[in-house]
Amino acid sequence: MLTLRQIEVARAVMVTGTLAGAARLLNVSAPGISRLMKYTETSLGIRLFDRRGGRMVPSEQARAVFEQINAVFDKVEDLRYVVERTRSGAAQELLIGSVPSISHVMVPRAIERVRAKYPQLLIDINILKIEEAIDYLLLGKGEVVAMSYRLEHPALIFEPLASGNLYCIVPEHHALAAHESISAREIVKHPLIGIDPNDPYGRIMSDIFRARDLAYEITIRARFGSTVCSLVKAGLGIAVIDQFTIADGAFPGIRVLRIEEPTRFQTWIARKAGSTLSLFAESFVKDLRQEMTRQADMSPRAVARRAERISGQIIT
Numbered sequence: 001m002l003t004l005r006q007i008e009v010a011r012a013v014m015v016t017g018t019l020a021g022a023a024r025l026l027n028v029s030a031p032g033i034s035r036l037m038k039y040t041e042t043s044l045g046i047r048l049f050d051r052r053g054g055r056m057v058p059s060e061q062a063r064a065v066f067e068q069i070n071a072v073f074d075k076v077e078d079l080r081y082v083v084e085r086t087r088s089g090a091a092q093e094l095l096i097g098s099v100p101s102i103s104h105v106m107v108p109r110a111i112e113r114v115r116a117k118y119p120q121l122l123i124d125i126n127i128l129k130i131e132e133a134i135d136y137l138l139l140g141k142g143e144v145v146a147m148s149y150r151l152e153h154p155a156l157i158f159e160p161l162a163s164g165n166l167y168c169i170v171p172e173h174h175a176l177a178a179h180e181s182i183s184a185r186e187i188v189k190h191p192l193i194g195i196d197p198n199d200p201y202g203r204i205m206s207d208i209f210r211a212r213d214l215a216y217e218i219t220i221r222a223r224f225g226s227t228v229c230s231l232v233k234a235g236l237g238i239a240v241i242d243q244f245t246i247a248d249g250a251f252p253g254i255r256v257l258r259i260e261e262p263t264r265f266q267t268w269i270a271r272k273a274g275s276t277l278s279l280f281a282e283s284f285v286k287d288l289r290q291e292m293t294r295q296a297d298m299s300p301r302a303v304a305r306r307a308e309r310i311s312g313q314i315i316t
Contacts, residue, residue, distance in 0.1 A: 002040065002044075002069075004072075004076065005036075006036065006040045007069050007072055007073060007076075008026070008073070008076075009022060009026065009033060009036050009037065009040075010037070010040065010048060010066075010069055011066075011069055011070065011073050012025045012026050012033075013033070013037065013049065013056055014049075014056075014058055014066060014069075017055040017056055017057070018054075018055060018056060019033045019034050019037070019056070037049070044065075046059075046061055046062055046065065047059050047061060047062065048062045048065065048066075049062075092118070092120075092121055092122065092278075092280060093121070093122045093123075093124065094114070094118075094121055094122070094123045094124065094143070094278070094280040094281060094284060095124045095126075095141065095142035095143055096123075096124070096125055096126070096142055096143060096144055096145070096146075096281065096284055097125070097126040097127075097128045097132075097133060097136050097137075097141075097142045097144070097145035097146070098125065098126075098127060098128065098145060098146040099127075099128060099129070099130055099133075099145075099146065099147055099148050099149075099201065100127055100224040100225060100226060100245075101148050101201060101224075101225045101242055101244055101245045102146040102147075102148065102244055102267065102288075102292070103125070103127050103146070104225070104226055104244075104245055104247075104250060105244065105245070105247040105248050105250050106146070106244050106247065106288060106291055106292050106295065107125065107146065107288065109287075109288075109291040110284055110287040110288035110290075110291050111123060111125070111284070113283075113287040113291075114280065114283055114284050114287055117283060118280060118283070121280055124142070126141070126142060128145060129223075130147060130148070130149050130151070130199075130200045130201060133145040133147060133151075133270055134151070134153060134156065137156060137270060137271060137272045138155055138156075138272060140272070143271060143275070143277055143278060143281040144269050144270065144271045144277065144281050144284070144285060145269070145270045145271075146161060146267065146268075146269060146288060147161075147267065147268040147269070147270050148200070148201050148204060148242065148265075148267050148268075149200035149201060149203075149204065149268070150266070150268050151200075151270070154273070155272065155273050156270050156271070156272060156273060157270070157271050157272070157273050158268045158269070158270050159268065159269045159271075160266060160267075160268060160269075161266075161267040161268050161269045161285075161288065161289055161292060162266075162267050162289055162292035162293045162295075162296050163264055163265065163266045163267070163296055164242055164243045164244055164264070164265060164267065164292070164295070164296045165242075165243050165259075165263050165264055165265075165296070166204070166205065166208065166240050166241065166242055166243070166259055166263035166265065167240070167241060167242075167243055167246065167256050167257060167258065167259060167263075168182050168187055168238060168239070168240055168241075168256075168257040168258075168259055169229060169232050169238065169239050169240075169241050169246065169251075169254045169255065169256055169257070170232065170238045170254065170255050170257065171232060171233060171234075171235045171238075171253070171254060171255070172233075172253050172254060172255055173235070174235075174238065174255065176190070176238065176255070176257065177255040179257055180257065180258060181257055181258040181259070181260050182257045182258075182259060182260065183259070183260045183261065184208050184209055184212055184214055184259065184260075184261050185212070185214060187209075187216075187238065187240065187259075188209060188214050188215065188216040190237065190238045191219045191220075191236070191237035191238070192216060192217065192218045192219060192220075192237055192238065192239060192240075193218065193219070193220045193221075193222065193228050193231045193232055193236060193237040193238070193239040194206065194218045194220075194221065194222070194228060194239050194240065195221065195222065195223070195224075195225070195228065196218075196221050197218065201225070204242065204265050205239075205240045205241065205242075206218075206240075208240060208259065208261060208263055212261070219237060220236055220237060225241055225242065225245040226245065226250075226251075228241060229241060229245065229246060229250070229251040229254060230251070232251075232254050233251055233252075233253040233254050240259070242265065243295065243296070243298075244267070244292060244295060247295050267292065269285050269288075269289075
């Protein structure tokens with residue numbers, strides 16, 4: 001039997017007509033090619049080449065062998081082509097979902113890294129409400145969903161993604177804008193903008209008040225955290241928001257204040273139970289986890305300073 005290496009060398013000699021030419025084609029030494037060809041002919045008991053005018057041509061005895069060598073080599077080239085396309089993501093698809101709070105900054109960061117590894121990968125991103133994630137996964141519309149809340153469902157698996165903190169955001173010209181931190185008790189004294197407290201995402205924001213028996217009123221309700229940030233920027237009130245929504249100073253024109261009470265919360269990756277993730281989905285989850293963990297590890301002051309720097313007005 002011939003190894004793939006022996007097939008590759010024999011074909012190189014056949015194509016170039018010399019041992020030196022085959023060596024250059026394969027980027028190896030000519031003596032190495034000569035030794036391998038002698039070993040191949042000895043092991044097969046067949047003379048593969050005849051010398052004619054200083055060139056090596058396939059012998060009559062080995063003509064049928066070379067027909068098969070060419071066929072095998074073509075198949076190997078086809079395999080290499082498929083492997084390279086798969087490696088680059090060509091003709092492959094990544095279907096993922098995310099809740100808005102994670103999709104605004106964190107998902108694009110992760111996708112940038114995925115695209116660098118798989119430049120030809122087709123990527124489809126769906127922005128989903130938490131309740132929409134169930135059908136998205138169970139109906140096979142996507143492989144994973146980045147979630148800000150863990151649901152109880154027997155057909156879904158939730159794995160920890162990253163933990164983060166909540167912050168208070170105020171308009172840049174608000175009376176609180178010069179503060180570095182604020183307490184929950186102080187927050188409820190001001191007009192609040194937020195998500196419906198009965199919404200799973202909204203509950204994460206409002207739990208800080210409920211846990212301390214603080215009466216609060218959300219005077220303007222919005223569906224998504226990005227809308228909340230825009231309403232705060234417009235000077236319509238203040239809000240509690242998660243740090244992933246406002247990462248990288250995503251909303252210039254607001255001030256970010258550290259909340260004095262503990263506000264740590266957990267995010268999740270959801271997938272269908274019994275499913276096996278593709279290489280691309282695994283890469284996305286890994287990259288997203290790393291990006292979110294890096295963001296979460298920033299100190300509260302660093303988060304605020306970054307937001308101020310990007311908006312072009314650093315408080316000294």
